[in-house]
Amino acid sequence: MSRRMIIAAVAVMLFALIAHAQQARDRDPRWIAPADAAEKSNPLASRPEAVAGGSKIYRQRCATCHGENGRGTAKAPDLTAPGVQAQSDGALFWKISSGNTHAGMPTFSFLPEPQRWQLVLQVRALRVQPVR
């Protein structure tokens, strides 16, 4: 392997380390749902039984970063915090769907829309769960 390639590989690895260390983990205050998206209401609001499915998806997709009880980890913020719970269902749905990849929040638009609404139900349910 030529010296030039070794230098290039080391430079890329250094850049990767810096990017990894710089990855934002706290809540991004500039990440705000558009007004039309925030106005949407949850079509599953009258089906509280759907939260069981939301709980399962939460464990599969969200608990790694937000914690089993939603109170946050070093990777992602507390979903039971007033700043999160004060947001409308539509705003939470938009944030789950679109993500904020520069702040580490993945895009979940690959989930069918009903499942994303189930996740909104689960986020609401988190605020009443006891701290573990």
Next chain:
Amino acid sequence: MPVTVLMTPRRAVNVGPGSGWSESVRDVRDAVSPVGCPAANPSLSDSFSKHSRLQTSVMHSRFSFVVVACVLGMSVSAVAQERPYFVTYDHYLEEPGNFEIAVASTTGFPKAGNPSYTAPWLELEYGLTGWWTAELYLEGVTMHGNGSAFTGLRWENRFRPLKGEHAINPVLYVEYERINEGSRIQKEIVGSGALAFEPISELREAVAHELEGKLILSSAMRGWNIAENVIFEKNLSADEGIEFGYSVGVSRSLGSLATGTTCHVCRENFTLGVEAFGGLGSTVDSALTDTRHYIAPVFAWRLTDRSTLKVSNGFGLTNASDHHLLRIGYSYEFATRSVR
């Protein structure tokens, strides 16, 4: 003495003195094989005690097992979406801090009496940040009646420049490849011309350094994923101009509302789709007459929270294409536990 190991039949007959496997590799395989395991077969205990090196290998394999068990024990449910496609990329990257291991293979059934081949690969994927995913590929090939070879490595990076979801989501892809002419995994098809079928021993000597770029465009629309990739590839070892290729894919999860219970065979765990891919010539040969093109139904089954099985069968559409490309892949993903 040739030994039997739990691998494919072709591999099984290859394992033995002079087969190309290193001694240590054979020893470890002996140790993990139920046939060769002394604990399971007392008749082998005497011969086993004569080989202290083998005992060391057993200790190493047990140590490896413990390490793997610890790593998996530290892991928690992962969150990523495994795309159903083998060739086409969508805009979903690996979640930051998540690590995925995948094994897959491409089995080709060529035309004109050429021998069939199986090209396995190992894929290690890591989410460096929310906008950057890096992957390392190690690949090989086994050609019917023509031997086996390691065919090279690929280092892939995907960058997502926009932070939110848009109607069309661009992702930039840059890959460095150090592969030889025996490479058959066909993670992408570029340029023109059919595959070469010289002996593997000759093909493996022709090593090339290549740089590949892709523009990935992907959309989520009413439960569907629609992805288009434009591929550019430059062989840094030869003056072949720049080769072009494409792939497009459409897929959809079969699920709607998630059930509240854990289930393995329910609609929400399945994704179906189709992808098409092929070469588009090069800057020195823009004719499309000798290019390879395929159309492939794809099927993905989320077996557990962490693992996915994918299957695809590509149908060759041109004379230069193989009859079929059968692909199977299994991926396992884990993330280290994180606390505040």
